Structure formats: C-alpha cells, structure tokens
Amino acid sequence: MTKYITTLFLGLGSLFLGAQSFDTTGMTQWAQRYNSYETWMQGAFDAYRDTSDMTDFGWGNYSITSHLIEGDSIYILKTVSGQYKAISIDNLASGVYSITYSDLDGSNQVSKSLDRDPYEDRNFFYYSIDHDQIKDLEPNTADWDIIFTKYPIMFPGFGAYPVAGVLHNRGVESARIESQTAGTAQLSDTLSFPFSASIASIGYDWKDAFAGVVFDTLTYFVKDQNGQINELEFVNYGGSANGNMSFTVNGVLDSISLGAGNDGQVYYSLNNRAEVAQNTDLDWDIALFAQSSFAAVPVRINDIGGAELYVYPHKDIMHWTSIGIEENPMQLLSVWPNPAKDHLNLALSTEASQNISLRVFSMEGRLVKQENLSVQPGISEQRIDLSAVPAGMYQVQIEGENYRAQSRILIQP
Secondary structure, three states: OOEEEEOOOEOOEOOOOOOOOOOOOOHHHOOEEOOOOOOOOOOOOOOOOOOOOOOEOOOEEEOOOOOOEEEOOOEEEEOOOOOEEEEEEEEEEOOEEEEEEEEOOOOOOEEEEEEOHHHOOOOEEEEEOOOOEEEOOOOOHHHOOEEEEEEEEEEOOOEEEEEEEEEEOOOOEEEEEEOOOOOOOOHHHHHOOOOEOOOOOOEOOOEEOOOOEEOOOEEEEEEOOOOOEEEEEEEEEOHHHOOEEEEEEOOEEEEEEOOHHHOOEEEEEOOOOEEEEEEOOOOOOEEEEOOOOOOOOOEEEOHHHOOEEEEOOOOOHHHHHEEEEOOOOEEEEEEEOOOEOOEEEEEEEEOOOEEEEEEEEEOOOOEEEEEEEEEOOEEEEEEEEOOOOOOEEEEEEEEEOOEEEEEEEEEOO
16 A cells, blocks of 8 residues: 655755646636736736735745745646646746646656756747757847737637737837827827837737728837837738738838738837747747846746646645655655755655665756665665765755655755
8 A cells, every 4th residue: 555755845946756646626617827918027827926025926935045936836737739737836046947747647757957048038938848848939039029929818708819919029118099090190199198018009909800900090109129119000911811911110011921820920120120030839838937037037838829727726836745655665854955065964764774876967967976875764864975066956866665756956166
C-alpha cells in the first residue's frame, strides 16, 4: 500500500517527488483566469494580483529572505493541443523562470528552467509544453508600434469571441476620433477624444466584419514610441478569407495580410511606415515577460490558440512536495544554506539503512558533481562540498531505494 509523506517547501524552489494526482471535479465551475487586453503587463497567471502589495506578483510573492519571486499557486492549464496539465511557476531567480508541470494523474512530471536573458529586448518569449520548446516569436520591442493580430474579446452571456484587429505596443498611445464626415478629423480633436494607453484602443471595431464595412468616419491619432503622432485610417478589410487590411499612415496607403483565418501576426512601425516582422507560429502555451521589472512580471497564455487557465483550489504550491513510496520510506527534510557558497547541508530521514546517489546538474542538464552517500535509520545530516562548482543555478537530485527527490539551489560566488 502506498504511503504518502509530506516534505518541507524550500525557499528557492519546491521539491518534486513521485506522482501526485490532481482532483479536477467541478473544474468547469472554477474561476477561469484571462489575459488582459488593456495592458500587456497583466497575464492570466498574474490576474487579480493585489497591486497594493508590492511583494505580490500574482503567481508568486517577492521574498525578502531569498530576494527571489517565489511561486505560491498551482494552476490547471489546458494547452493549445487540448491536453490538461497541472503547472506552477516555482520562482524567478536571476532572470530564470523555474516551472513545474505534469499530467493530471501526476505522471510525466517536468521541471524546466527558462532563461529570459536571450530575449531581454523583447516583451515576451514563449514556451510550448507539448513540444518542450522555447520560441522566439517577437521582434525587438523598440522596433514596432502596432501589431495586426487576432485576439479574444468577452461578450457578456456569450464568452470569448475571436476578432481581428490592432493592438499597440507598450509606450504607445492612441486617440480614436469619431467624425460626422469622412476625412474631417483634426489633431485638435484629441482634446475631446483623449489619448489612451489601453493596448486595444485601436482594436477591431473600426469595421463591421459581418457587413463588410470599414467605417470611414473613424480616424486614429497614434503616438508612437518616438513621441511622434501619426494619423491612421483604415480603408479596407478582406475578412477571414485572406486577412488583408488596407490603411493609410499620414495619408500614405499601405496594407498587410494576416492570411486565411486571420491566423498570422504582423508587427508594424508607424515611424518607418513599414512591416517589421511576421509571425505565423501560434503553437505555444505560455508567454513569459522577458524584461526586468519591479512592478509586474506578467505570464500570459495562448488564449487565441485555445489555452485556458484555472487556479487549482485544493492545494497551494506545496502540493508538489507530497511523495509516494512503497517501502523503506525516506524524507529530505531540509537543504541549507540556500543560496549556498562552498557547501550544502542535507537533512535526511529514513526508516532503513540505504545507499543514495546525489547528483548536481546545471540548468542545461550537464552533470557537475556526483557523490554516493550512505545513510542510517533515523535523521542524519550530510555535508556536500561545492567549492569546485561554479556560481549559478543548479538542480540537486537525490535517488535512493524507491525514492527520488529534486531541489533547485543557487550557488553564489
């Protein structure tokens, strides 16, 4: 009969041990989390964070002890392929997101370290759970002002509905001028129709897609990242058959294509009146904020691709630390100090003598240290020499008879 033992949660990251099932009874009644389309700085994972608490980042909290953002919640994520996964963002340390996910029966558990540093000049970088792949899908943040794309909007009583339109970049503002006659808008009208930082202030409703009409009495004045004000007017929309959109920027005609089904994305620079990049890869599940921020660290989901997110209500992130073993149970009670420097201490408890293997891996999976340890019944302490291991983030893996434990540690110089 399987015996379950609960271990301690460690400051730098949760242990994950053995299979643990997740009870999704009544999940359709759980509160679903959504991305914001008012700002890029709120994703589904961090929705409803307490903005009055500077230590609250939604999916985790800043620790004044470890100086890391430490995860506090487990979520249920429906991926774009329709698979359901339990997932947590365990921590953010030195620009590296540590995440854990598994199938709902606890099998196929994966721990990943996703480094944002290679993408720090983008808003987000992307991760596909099904393909276990990081994706670089955005141009540099400084190079684009608006993105032509498909995104969901919420209709009361109906739910999310996909629309094709325009969102704008962080640092960009737009004013929507509604005129009585086509071509009569003036910049001075922004006194009555002020600029907005909402990323959907251009949006989708400059057209009636069902009637095939583009409203010629709507003009947008868009303040780009350079502070220049550009006049944007839409001329034509080809619908979902081809995703063609024609428009003028400061009176000069241009056009883009999202392709059939509006499934593409086109990044556009108003200052250069030019397309910056295209993206047709929507096969990803989560988007992680790539830049350093002390205000918000958003993690978004691929909602337009069909991803859904729910907070798992039964357990917090410590649910990962429950273990299942058949016999000769052992516990890893504690790992300290963490961050470490030249050594690491392990406190172990076991009911029987056994030999265990300790291995230390880099985040790239390279084995940097290995030791074989002998433990006796009861509680024992093991001191591990780390003086030859370079500074950085590592995974410590312990394996014994019918037992496996893993923990992240930070080694300081």
